[in-house]
Amino acid sequence: MDRTFDILGLKWPRGTPQISHPYYPLGVTxxxxxxxxxxxxxxxxALGGMLGFAMLGASAVALKVNPNLTKSNLALLCWxxxxxxxxxxxxxxxxxNHATIASSQNVFAQLWKEYALSDxxxxxxxxxxxxxxxxTAFVWGPLCFANAISIVRDSPARHALRIIVCMAHLYGVALYYSTTLCETYFTGRSHSRPEFLYFWVYLVGFNLPWAIIPAILLYDSVRTISRATKALDKMSYTLDTQDTQHRRRNGKRAVVEPKKTK
Structure with a gap:
């Protein structure tokens, strides 16, 4: 007599309690x-509505504080x-709330439970x-708000702040992808369900914007700072040259000009 039953294509001994959740790896507690x-x-x-309300509100306040904001700056502000x-x-x-998310039913908890199908x-x-x-919550989050404020104020530090946050996002995504893929490759354990929706859309797709957009912003900020530094160096060289020439002319005048006698 077959003393096993089939769950998700796997054979389990009879008497073993069935999996009470849909998450991977199978048997995770x-x-x-x-x-x-x-x-x-x-x-x-619900999530889109909350984020949309926050971005629209921030845009309205930003335009009131600085009516000269361009569309590109508004887009950065919203980001x-x-x-x-x-x-x-x-x-x-x-x-x-990490310890109680699995049993909670508020919007954030349900969103995390849905995303957890991929991790x-x-x-x-x-x-x-x-x-x-x-x-991310205690450092990069506040720095993102600092970036938004620096855009509204047209702060000279906005590109420096942007570079810090962009590097943080790129590093975070790299760590997230690498730990996930390395564990799957070396141990065979996957924390994501195998369906296309959960692996490619949730795990890969939902995190990909934090690799693409920060890379673009990082390139733009580095290029802007490089141009500004080059212009500053050129201006400094010009001023130094003019100052040197001015000193030489004054020196020659001091040598040529005869001393006045009483």
Whole structure:
């Protein structure tokens, strides 16, 4: 008699409790897991609405403070405001509530449970995720808001701040992808479900903008600073040359001009 039963194509001994959640790797422990109540479109609409409200509000305030803001600067402002909100509030929620997300039903918890189908480490209080998300929430989030403020004020430090945050985003995405793929390659354990939606759309696609956009902004800021430095060096050289010539002319006059006698 066959004493096994089939779950997701795998044979399990009879008497073994069935998996009570849909997360990978199979058998991972997620205590007190409760399935989401809201459908995915509703959750995404709620998140999009909150972010949209924040960006529209920030844009309105920014234009009131600085009516000369260009469309490109407004787009940058929205990007950094969106990042600040995601880092401080959405990812900050994870940092403070990682142990209870699996059993919670508020919007942020359900969003995390949905995303965790592509990375179950968000429901297991994984130390790496807690570390990187804590840095993101408490350091990079406020710096994103600082970037937004520097754009509105047209601060000379805006490109320096932008470079710091862009490097942080690129480094964070590199760490996230590398830890995920290396563990899968070397141990065969995958924290993502194998379906196209969860691996390619959620895991790869949702994080890809934080590799592409920061790379573009980083290139632009480095180029801008390089041009400014080159212009400053040229101006400094010109001023030094003029000062040297002026001193030489004054020196010659001092030698040629006869002394006045009483």
């Amino acid at each position: 997620i205590p007190e897991y409760v399935p989401n109540e809201a459908p995915v479109p509703v959750l995404l609409t 950094f405001v969106m990042n600040g909100c995601l880092h401080c509030f959405f990812e900050g929620y994870f940092v403070f 179950s480490r968000y429901l297991t209080s994984d130390f790496f995720m807690l570390s990187i998300e804590s840095i």
